[in-house]
Amino acid sequence: MKVERMNLTSLRAFFGKLVRMSFYDLGKERDTQVASYLANVLSNFVETEKLYKIRDSESGKVQSVVDMILEAQSGFQESSHWERELRKYIGDFTLFMTGIFRDYVIRGSYLHYYIKEGTRSYFLVSKLDIEAGNGNPIMFSKLSSEFEFYSGALDYMRKVYFQSGTSGDTFSDFVSQISKVIKH
Numbered sequence: 001m002k003v004e005r006m007n008l009t010s011l012r013a014f015f016g017k018l019v020r021m022s023f024y025d026l027g028k029e030r031d032t033q034v035a036s037y038l039a040n041v042l043s044n045f046v047e048t049e050k051l052y053k054i055r056d057s058e059s060g061k062v063q064s065v066v067d068m069i070l071e072a073q074s075g076f077q078e079s080s081h082w083e084r085e086l087r088k089y090i091g092d093f094t095l096f097m098t099g100i101f102r103d104y105v106i107r108g109s110y111l112h113y114y115i116k117e118g119t120r121s122y123f124l125v126s127k128l129d130i131e132a133g134n135g136n137p138i139m140f141s142k143l144s145s146e147f148e149f150y151s152g153a154l155d156y157m158r159k160v161y162f163q164s165g166t167s168g169d170t171f172s173d174f175v176s177q178i179s180k181v182i183k184h
Contacts, residue, residue, distance in 0.1 A: 008043060015039040022157040028149075033139055038150065041092045042100070084128040084135070087121040091143065094118030099154020119147040 016039035023035050094114040097105050105111050122144035129135030143150060 011046060012039055012043040015042040018157050018161045019153075021161065022153050025160070026149075026153055026156065028153070034142060034150065037139065037143075038095075038154065041096060042154075045092070045096050080128050080132065084125055084132075087124045087128070088140075091118050091121035091125060091140075091147075094121070095143070095147065095151055095154065098151040100158055102151075102155045102158075115148055115151065118151070119144050122147060 016036065019035045019038050019042070020029070020032075023029055023031055028035075095118050098111060098114050098118065102111070105114055122140045125135070126137040126140035126144060129137035129140060
């Protein structure tokens with residue numbers, strides 16, 4: 001799905017409101033920095049190109065965390081910036097998938113593995129930020145230590161604030177609802 005630039009701001013505002021409402025419901029209303037970060041992740045991942053931005057050697061989309069890690073190892077570069085960006089992406093991807101598409105992740109028996117890798121990836125981002133003396137090590141440390149809560153908060157948000165679709169396909173239902181927001 002292509003997201004028009006003029007609608008990206010409204011999409012971030014839409015997700016920001018839903019994440020803040022969910023955090024309020026769950027007693028985390030003061031967690032504004034993470035709420036804002038999650039709204040950005042959600043709005044960015046609406047674009048398929050950003051959700052599946054890692055490519056394999058044949059330029060195919062890498063869609064599983066195992067394949068992302070294998071691809072990263074096969075293309076290892078000696079850059080902590082590259083490693084940080086990859087680990088941040090894996091953390092974001094696993095958080096998005098375990099939160100918004102939890103049923104799909106559970107059906108594939110990936111939930112425990114995705115939570116473990118997401119937690120680990122955000123921890124490594126925090127560590128690399130500390131070593132580099134920039135970034136946001138505190139927020140990424142929090143995302144790591146409370147990964148399961150944030151994943152559950154996104155799942156809660158989807159269940160409470162998104163209407164269940166009639167198709168029975170979580171992906172199609174989510175895309176359909178987001179398409180309505182983008183059009184308005």
